[in-house]
Amino acid sequence: xxxxxxxxxxxxxxxxxxxxxxxxxxxxxxxxxxxxxxxxxxxxxxxxxxxxxxxxxxxxxxxxxxxxxxxxxxxxxxxxxxxxxxxxxxxxxxxxxxxxxxxxxxxxxxxxxxx
Amino acid sequence: xxxxxxxxxxxxxxxxxxxxxxxxxxxxxxxxxxxxxxxxxxxxxxxxxxxxxxxxxxxxxxxxxxxxxxxxxxxxxxxxxxxxxxxxxxxxxxxxxxxxxxxxxxxxxxxxxxxxxxxxxxxxxxxxxxxxxxxxxxxxxxxxxxxxxxxxxxxxxxxxxxxxxxxxxxxxxxxxxxxxxxxxxxxxxxxxxxxxxxxxxxxxxxxxxxxxxxxxxxxxxxxxxxxxxxxxxx
Ligand code: SF4
Ligand code: SF4
Ligand code: FES
Numbered sequence: 606x607x608x609x610x611x612x613x614x615x616x617x618x619x620x621x622x623x624x625x626x627x628x629x630x631x632x633x634x635x636x637x638x639x640x641x642x643x644x645x646x647x648x649x650x651x652x653x654x655x656x657x658x659x660x661x662x663x664x665x666x667x668x669x670x671x672x673x674x675x676x677x678x679x680x681x682x683x684x685x686x687x688x689x690x691x692x693x694x695x696x697x698x699x700x701x702x703x704x705x706x707x708x709x710x711x712x713x714x715x716x717x718x719x720x
Numbered sequence: 721x722x723x724x725x726x727x728x729x730x731x732x733x734x735x736x737x738x739x740x741x742x743x744x745x746x747x748x749x750x751x752x753x754x755x756x757x758x759x760x761x762x763x764x765x766x767x768x769x770x771x772x773x774x775x776x777x778x779x780x781x782x783x784x785x786x787x788x789x790x791x792x793x794x795x796x797x798x799x800x801x802x803x804x805x806x807x808x809x810x811x812x813x814x815x816x817x818x819x820x821x822x823x824x825x826x827x828x829x830x831x832x833x834x835x836x837x838x839x840x841x842x843x844x845x846x847x848x849x850x851x852x853x854x855x856x857x858x859x860x861x862x863x864x865x866x867x868x869x870x871x872x873x874x875x876x877x878x879x880x881x882x883x884x885x886x887x888x889x890x891x892x893x894x895x896x897x898x899x900x901x902x903x904x905x906x907x908x909x910x911x912x913x914x915x916x917x918x919x920x921x922x923x924x925x926x927x928x929x930x931x932x933x934x935x936x937x938x939x940x941x942x943x944x945x946x947x948x949x950x951x952x953x954x
Binding site for chain 2: 607609612616617618620621622683686687688
């Protein structure tokens, strides 16, 4: 067995499943948003902030955000192990990606539950 | 006259590999690429390549002909030549020992890693372990592999991680033993494959299927392994 410590879920299977599951969530969220834009004739601040008032929509958005973070991490981790051969640069890249995902996640929660 | 460009590299005398052009008189015949290589060797005795059976059985003359991997002995000029030109290079992604001869160590290491033999912890029967015709049928499309490496060396995932990704050839063989009713080590075999590289580096682009001179389908076998892993874990 090939050992590794930096991938998402410790096993290839769990990464693979997570990648598929998060893709489905993101697809559903995208469809929902496209549907919202198509059925909303007049888009102003009130309708936009109204959309995110409901707890359901907030949970859905947070789920999409977490899915995005996981999806991006697994994908970029794979890209980095394919193409970045020097260990130091690869590790540096992975740290940057992790920090970016974490920042986006916290920021996203703040936006969703903020005033 | 056929214009043939071949990859040349002799580490003892050349500082870098280069392409050399030969004019080969095929006398209008539709020769196999291997025959053309023999004619080139008559012009330059130092030209090196591997071959043995010259009938698509031994798997020693895998190479890259006009951009596609295949066995030189069963690839006719009419299948590959474009605009009267033929370009022959060694299998991509493996270290070149000399001219068209590559170092297959990594390829064999991955093959060795999947334990390509039956593992069975039940007492051995007096004569042999029997299989039903249906059980035997499951091995069709798997056991025919001749380990020519045409598939693995056409796979980008194998190029980037030949030390960690088993590659299409090794995975086809891994499934050949997972699918064998006489093998009892299924769980152990699967446990060896459940990391992010060994199986899951396959991106399913099917270069391997496109390259295999025996018409085998490693991508399908990899899908079966993934299903078995999923089945085992959920
Ligand atoms: S299908 Fe998988 S094993 Fe075959 S060439 Fe593509 S990545 Fe490699
Ligand atoms: S699967 Fe096909 S291409 Fe790959 S090593 Fe076996 S015979 Fe060669
Ligand atoms: S020489 Fe044996 S397969 Fe081509």
